Amino acid sequence: MTDDDAVTEPSVAAIGAYTPRLRVDAAAFEEAWGRFDAAGVEAKAVPEADEDALTMGIAAAQRALDAAGRDGEAIAHLAFATTTPPMAEEDLTPRLASVLGAPEDAATRTLTGSTRAGAQALAGALDAGPWGGSAGQSDRIGLVVVADCPRGAPDSEIEHAAGAGAAAVVLTPDGPGTVVDRAAHVESAPGSRFRGAGEAETTGLDITQYDREAFTAALGGAADSLDVDLSGVDAAAVQSPDGTLPYRAAGAVGVDAETIAAGETVSQLGDTGAASVFLGAAAAYDDGAERLLLAAYGSGAGANAFVVDGAVPVSVALSGECQLSYAEYLRRRGEITTGEPDGGGAYVSVPAWQRSTPQRHRLVAGRCPDCGALNFPPGGACRDCGRRPESYEAVELPGEGAVEAVTTIAQGGAPPEFVEQQSRSGPFVSAIVALDGPDGGSVSVPTQVLGDADGVGIGTRVEATIRRIYEQEGVIRYGFKMQPVERRR
Amino acid sequence: MRDAYIIGAGQTEFGAMPGESYRSLFTAAVDHALDSVPGGIDADAVDEAIVGSLGVGGRQIGLSGPAVTEHAGLDGIPSTRVENACAASGYAVRQAVQAVRSGMADVVLAGGVEVMTDMSGDAAKYWLGVSGETEWERLTGTTFAGVYAQMASAYFDQYDATPEHLSKIAVKNHANGAKNPNAHLGFECSLDDATSAPAVADPLNLYHCCPTSDGAAAVLVASEAVVDEYTAEPVRVAGVGAASERVGLFERDTYTGIDSSTMAAATAYERAGIEPDNLDFAEVHDCFAIAELMAYEDLGFCDRGEAHELVEAGATTLDGDLPVNASGGLKSKGHPIGATGAGQVAEAYKQLRGEAGDRQVADAERGLTHNVGGSGGAAVVHVLEREVGR
Numbered sequence: 038m039t040d041d042d043a044v045t046e047p048s049v050a051a052i053g054a055y056t057p058r059l060r061v062d063a064a065a066f067e068e069a070w071g072r073f074d075a076a077g078v079e080a081k082a083v084p085e086a087d088e089d090a091l092t093m094g095i096a097a098a099q100r101a102l103d104a105a106g107r108d109g110e111a112i113a114h115l116a117f118a119t120t121t122p123p124m125a126e127e128d129l130t131p132r133l134a135s136v137l138g139a140p141e142d143a144a145t146r147t148l149t150g151s152t153r154a155g156a157q158a159l160a161g162a163l164d165a166g167p168w169g170g171s172a173g174q175s176d177r178i179g180l181v182v183v184a185d186c187p188r189g190a191p192d193s194e195i196e197h198a199a200g201a202g203a204a205a206v207v208l209t210p211d212g213p214g215t216v217v218d219r220a221a222h223v224e225s226a227p228g229s230r231f232r233g234a235g236e237a238e239t240t241g242l243d244i245t246q247y248d249r250e251a252f253t254a255a256l257g258g259a260a261d262s263l264d265v266d267l268s269g270v271d272a273a274a275v276q277s278p279d280g281t282l283p284y285r286a287a288g289a290v291g292v293d294a295e296t297i298a299a300g301e302t303v304s305q306l307g308d309t310g311a312a313s314v315f316l317g318a319a320a321a322y323d324d325g326a327e328r329l330l331l332a333a334y335g336s337g338a339g340a341n342a343f344v345v346d347g348a349v350p351v352s353v354a355l356s357g358e359c360q361l362s363y364a365e366y367l368r369r370r371g372e373i374t375t376g377e378p379d380g381g382g383a384y385v386s387v388p389a390w391q392r393s394t395p396q397r398h399r400l401v402a403g404r405c406p407d408c409g410a411l412n413f414p415p416g417g418a419c420r421d422c423g424r425r426p427e428s429y430e431a432v433e434l435p436g437e438g439a440v441e442a443v444t445t446i447a448q449g450g451a452p453p454e455f456v457e458q459q460s461r462s463g464p465f466v467s468a469i470v471a472l473d474g475p476d477g478g479s480v481s482v483p484t485q486v487l488g489d490a491d492g493v494g495i496g497t498r499v500e501a502t503i504r505r506i507y508e509q510e511g512v513i514r515y516g517f518k519m520q521p522v523e524r525r526r
Numbered sequence: 527m528r529d530a531y532i533i534g535a536g537q538t539e540f541g542a543m544p545g546e547s548y549r550s551l552f553t554a555a556v557d558h559a560l561d562s563v564p565g566g567i568d569a570d571a572v573d574e575a576i577v578g579s580l581g582v583g584g585r586q587i588g589l590s591g592p593a594v595t596e597h598a599g600l601d602g603i604p605s606t607r608v609e610n611a612c613a614a615s616g617y618a619v620r621q622a623v624q625a626v627r628s629g630m631a632d633v634v635l636a637g638g639v640e641v642m643t644d645m646s647g648d649a650a651k652y653w654l655g656v657s658g659e660t661e662w663e664r665l666t667g668t669t670f671a672g673v674y675a676q677m678a679s680a681y682f683d684q685y686d687a688t689p690e691h692l693s694k695i696a697v698k699n700h701a702n703g704a705k706n707p708n709a710h711l712g713f714e715c716s717l718d719d720a721t722s723a724p725a726v727a728d729p730l731n732l733y734h735c736c737p738t739s740d741g742a743a744a745v746l747v748a749s750e751a752v753v754d755e756y757t758a759e760p761v762r763v764a765g766v767g768a769a770s771e772r773v774g775l776f777e778r779d780t781y782t783g784i785d786s787s788t789m790a791a792a793t794a795y796e797r798a799g800i801e802p803d804n805l806d807f808a809e810v811h812d813c814f815a816i817a818e819l820m821a822y823e824d825l826g827f828c829d830r831g832e833a834h835e836l837v838e839a840g841a842t843t844l845d846g847d848l849p850v851n852a853s854g855g856l857k858s859k860g861h862p863i864g865a866t867g868a869g870q871v872a873e874a875y876k877q878l879r880g881e882a883g884d885r886q887v888a889d890a891e892r893g894l895t896h897n898v899g900g901s902g903g904a905a906v907v908h909v910l911e912r913e914v915g916r
Contacts, residue, residue, distance in 0.1 A: 380648030383655065383664040393661065414662070420777055442781045444675035445728040446667055452655050453648045455667035467668040469676060469776045483659075483666045483776045490728065495683040506665055516665075 047166035047179055049206055049214030050107070051350045053100025054319035055093055056202040056306055058524075059083040060357035061366045066197055069363035075198035077280015081307025082201045082357060083369050084186050085487075086461035087504040090119040091129050091515065093203035094184035095136050095503045100352035101180065101205035102137070105212075109137035113168035113177035114208075116146040118158035119184050120310045123505075123513055125235070132515060133182065136398040136503050138433075151335025152230070152276060155183030155311040159206060159331075160219065160341055167210040179208035185310030189238050191372060195230070196238070198279045200307020202355075204315030214329075214349035218265040222258030223339035226251035230278065230336035241336075249285055252276075255340035256332050257289030265344050267291045271326035272299035274317030276334035278308050290332055290342075299326060302355065311335075322351045354526035374460040377508075382454025387512050397516030400436055400472065400501060402480050403429025411480035413472070420480075434480070436501035437522065438472035441481060443497075445490040454507045466490050470499055470519055487520040498522040529750040530626040531760040532910065533633075534563035535872035537743035540860030541710040542643040546740060548585060552577070552594035552639040555742035555865070559635065559872075563746060564757040572746070573631035575605040576622050578615025578638035579864035582653040583645055594639060611657035612813060614638055615743065616867025616897025616906035622747040623763050632752045637744035638869070640862035650738055657900035659774030668727075671735050673775050673901040674814040675727035680781040681816060682729065687834035689729045692815035693720035694837050696733040696857055699812060702844055703854020705884035710739045710860025734815040739860030743869035761878045764892070765798025765909040767791060773903040784817075784902035787824035791896070791907045795826070798909040800892065802826040805848060805909075807877055807887040809870040811898040812855040821896055822850075825907070844885060852877060852885045867897035871908060878912045 062080040066073040075081075084093065094117060102109060115137075117130050130145035146161055148154040158181045168177040184203030189195030229248040232239045241248065256275065260267065267273075273292040275283035280303045284294050300317040302309065309316050314333045321329055331343040367373045395401035396414045403415020406429070410421030415429035445466050451459040459465060466486040471479040486493050487502065499519035506516045536558020538551050546554075560567055575595045581587035591605040608618045615638025622636035642650060654670045663673065681687060697720050703709035720733035753760050769789035772778050779785065795801060802825060810825065812818035822833035827848060836842055842850035853859045853873040856866060874893045876882045887893075892911040899905065 378646070378648040380646060380650075381652040383658075383660050385661050385665070389661065420772075442676035442680040442775070444668070444672045444679060444730075445725070446669060446672050447725040447727060450651075450669060450671070450726055451667055452651045452664070452669055456648065458667065465667055467666040467672050467676070469781070481776045483663045483668070483774065485666050495679060514665075 046163050046216055047208035047210055048212040048216060049345055049349050050178065050209040050212030051101050051105035051207045052204060052315070052319045052322060053097045053104055054202065054204040054316055054351065054353040054355060055096035055100060056082040056355050056357065057084045057088055057093070058358045059085060059361055059369065060359065061361040061363065065361065065363040065366065073197055074194040075279050075307065077304055078198055078307050079304050080357065081199065083361060083366060084201045086369060086458045089123040089505060090121045090184040090186055091123050091133065092504050093186070093201065094182040094205065095133060097184065097203035098133070098137055098180060098182045098205040100354065101207045104350045104352040105207040107178055107207060109139045111176055111178045112137065112139035112143045112180050114144045114162055114165050114179040115139055116148065116158035116162055116181045118148040118154040118311050120149055120152055120154060121186050122149055135394055138399055151337055152310045152313065153333040153335030153339055153341055155315055156331065156333035156341035158183065159343065160221065162208055163216060163219065166208055169210040181206040181208065183312045183315050185312045187239055187308055187310040188370065189240060193240065195241065198308040200309050202306050202309040202312050202316050204312050204319050206315065213347040214345045215347050217344050217346045218263045219341070219343040220259050220262035221339065221341045222255055222262055224251060224255045224258065226254070226338040229338065251338045252282055252334055253286045253289040255338045256286045256334050259340040259342040260290040260332065263342055263344060267330055270296060270328045270330045270344065272321035273297050273330040273332060274300035274314040274321060275332045277301055277303035277313050280304050292330060299324065300329065319351050319353050320355060322349050323353050356526055368461050371461055374457060377457050378453050380453035382452065382507070382509060385509065387510060390514055400434040400517060402432045402434050404432045406430060411474050411478050413480045413482050432475060434472045435475055438470045438479065438499060440486065440493060440495055440497045440499060441469045441471050443468040443493055443495065454509065464490065466493050468493065485518045487518055488524055492521050492523065500525065527627050528629065530623040530763045531748050531750065531753045532745055532763065532871065532875050533748045533753060533756040533760055534559045534567065534746040535744065535875040536562050537708060537865065537869045537872045538741050539708045540739040540741035540862055543740045544644065548639050548641045549594055549597040551641065551740060551742040552637060553598040555637055555639070555744040556598045556600070556635065559744035559746050564759065565755065567746070567756055569599055571633050572600055572603060572635045573633050574603050574625055575600055575635045575637070576608055576618040577605065578608045578618035578867060579640060580609060580611055580614055582640055582642045582863060585641070600635065610904040611899035612811070612863050613867055613897045613899030613904045613906050614864045616870065616895065617768065617904065619745055619747065619868055619871050619908060620766050620768055620906050623766055626747050626749045632749045634747045635744055636747060636868055637742060638865040638867060639742035640864040641740045642738040642862060643740050654738065657903070663774045663776060671727040671730055671814060674816050675730045676775060677781050677820065678729050678816040681820065684782050685831040687819060690721060691819060691834040691837045692734045693717055695812065695815040695818050696720040698843050699851050699855040699857040702852050702885050703858025706854045706859055709854045709858050710737050711858045712854065730814055730816065736813050736856040736861040739862040741860060741862035741865045741869070743865045743872050745868050745871045759879065760913055761875050761910050762913045763908060764911045765794040765796070767793025767797065768906040770904055771902050773900060775901055783820050783824050784898060784905060786902050786905035787821060787896060787898060790905040791825045794907040794909050800909060804892060805894050806890045806892050807849045807852055808894040808896065809853060809873050810850055810896040812851060812857050813861060815857065817898065818850065818855065825894065825896060844887065849887045852882065852887050867906065870895040870897055874910045878910060
């Protein structure tokens with residue numbers, strides 16, 4: 038690629054990465070199964086019951102925007118890639134855009150179907166950008182959000198390896214990470230990893246030599262199509278379905294094992310599917326790497342390779358904290374829980390929910406024009422002065438506050454619509470939090486608080502994060518919960 | 527405005543009664559009320575009925591007033607269901623008083639009924655939650671116990687009270703309920719039982735929470751124009767107060783008291799022309815023990831933050847200065863939601879007539895009933911007194 042070509046494409050301004058806090062290690066599997074089938078995986082990340090690819094992607098996207106010093110308002114192009122969309126049919130990018138505060142005219146893309154969906158999303162964004170050409174748009178950005186939480190049958194290699202995580206890439210005309218070269222390559226090699234329509238578990242043929250050949254041929258083909266010399270890369274983030282396969286491809290790709298090791302997360306996070314190479318890149322940048330190869334593979338088979346040059350700022354939450362036993366792991370996965378019981382749940386119609394999304398997604402409160410008090414949700418008579426204004430001034434809350442009242446709903450005590458959450462994740466904290474106003478003042482909101490009840494008392498400082506609230510009428514309801522600021526990673 | 531009197535009142539046993547329906551329970555309560563009228567009364571004398579019910583389980587959630595009064599043989603009279611969650615039949619009594627005082631009726635039956643034990647635990651938890659604020663509060667996964675637990679957390683943070691004070695209230699109410707043949711949980715418990723019980727919603731444990739019960743209660747309210755036909759020793763409705771508050775706890779000014787209770791009590795005292803000091807006993811809404819503790823302050827039995835001192839001093843035990851929940855309260859007597867408020871008035875009626883048996887408050891001449899809906903969205907307070915020398 039020539040210098041002239043380089044200026045026609047956006048470059049990488051920042052990367053954000055998020056992983057769930059929960060971890061399960063190889064020893065827990067060995068104790069349960071007598072063996073652990075995910076070679077090279079020491080531990081892996083496990084989503085909480087109220088996490089999925091969209092919530093993880095949101096967390097990564099917020100970190101990426103922070104690292105880039107940009108707001109969601111600047112987004113011109115928004116791509117979401119995952120092999121595990123929470124809904125098989127329904128566009129999730131409008132919800133992603135709503136939470137991030139992206140403009141309604143942002144171009145949105147969803148990519149799924151293989152573990153190279155994230156790389157395809159990045160390639161598509163590079164094709165589409167930069168977004169600085171026309172007047173009034175000079176400040177706009179592209180955001181590629183990649184999140185995954187694959188799963189297989191409990192006794193399969195895929196499930197033993199299955200981790201979770203998300204990364205997001207901010208693209209701007211002048212970001213520090215220049216995409217100096219990129220290429221794609223396909224081989225017709227089906228069957229190394231697949232999932233039938235309507236199925237939840239990914240599987241494979243488990244034909245070792247065939248799988249390896251498909252993997253290395255596709256990746257090698259993409260690497261061969263690059264013009265730049267790979268000897269200078271500090272780290273190679275190579276697709277990692279397990280902890281050994283990327284090294285099998287070292288020769289074909291043209292990098293050494295040490296370079297692959299500098300760009301891997303599979304040993305600590307497990308197989309993160311479409312997010313694998315992006316999490317590897319985030320970890321490498323976090324360690325100081327400045328020239329990276331990203332090499333993604335997707336069964337079918339195809340591969341994408343990118344060489345990015347320049348130190349890219351990152352904001353990462355890659356560390357884990359809570360070690361699960363295997364039984365706790367099965368609970369979190371919903372393998373041994375039975376779902377929501379009969380009995381009914383708090384009914385909020387979808388139209389009613391939709392009206393509240395500015396509050397659920399972005400904490401939009403209302404300032405009373407008569408007395409200045411904040412109201413949440415805004416509407417009706419003012420909580421403070423009791424008068425009923427014609428309208429409230431919309432005020433987006435920063436999302437931090439202090440616990441005012443708190444309880445822990447003991448195991449077995451959850452109402453029906455929260456029974457499955459409690460079965461999977463255990464007792465949960467329900468609280469009232471006084472959220473800070475942007476210019477002083479505060480307004481109280483009810484919320485769940487993530488994490489251990491021991492860490493939450495009156496006065497505990499907390500911050501907002503987006504999670505699944507509950508599911509009703511087949512529609513997943515996403516909204517804010519809070520987590521102690523002390524838990525921030 | 528003419529005076530209103532209680533001329534009779536009764537209730538069924540509260541508890542799990544799989545052999546009874548909401549209709550049969552209500553009918554039994556009507557019979558108890560009619561039978562209790564000292565001078566006797568014919569059912570035809572009842573001009574109107576107001577029925578409190580939340581409608582737990584759904585069952586006859588529409589037209590539940592006529593459904594029970596027609597079944598009970600109160601044929602053809604106007605009959606209306608009042609819904610204010612756990613304060614439903616407290617409000618039914620208040621509406622009966624309004625009807626009588628307005629002159630539209632001379633004898634009104636105010637009652638309540640609920641059936642809560644014929645469904646799964648999950649279904650019961652759903653129905654217990656329907657009076658919480660739906661769109662926000664309930665979607666934090668909280669429960670009825672959870673909201674009161676949040677109040678307890680704030681209360682304990684602000685004042686010197688501890689969970690042990692809640693346990694002492696449970697011990698007191700069980701001691702009283704053990705003397706009440708109609709009580710759902712009519713057994714005594716030790717302080718150890720009440721402190722070591724499993725957590726429900728921290729800081730509330732199982733003994734800090736009332737049961738879910740089946741039951742019905744009914745009260746007959748008569749005008750001063752006709753009261754002498756039925757009794758020579760009526761119980762006068764000296765004062766009534768009621769007030770509302772935001773349904774969601776997070777929407778309120780305070781979490782350490784219930785403003786609707788405070789307002790309702792102030793009105794009732796003013797109308798009755800009395801001070802809290804003039805009460806001989808009180809039946810307060812102790813759905814959770816923290817609710818009784820806060821009620822001591824909301825109802826003016828002590829200053830803010832001092833309720834636990836009343837507990838420590840034993841001031842509210844059956845032989846204390848101001849016995850509270852001689853019936854056993856919601857904790858021990860039980861809490862069939864729609865029947866609770868009328869059941870409190872029925873208890874006060876028995877106490878004022880000296881018919882409360884082993885749990886009789888000595889020299890009871892004036893008492894208060896306090897009935898709260900949900901976590902405080904509605905409250906109603908009655909001051910009742912034995913009319914001396916009528």
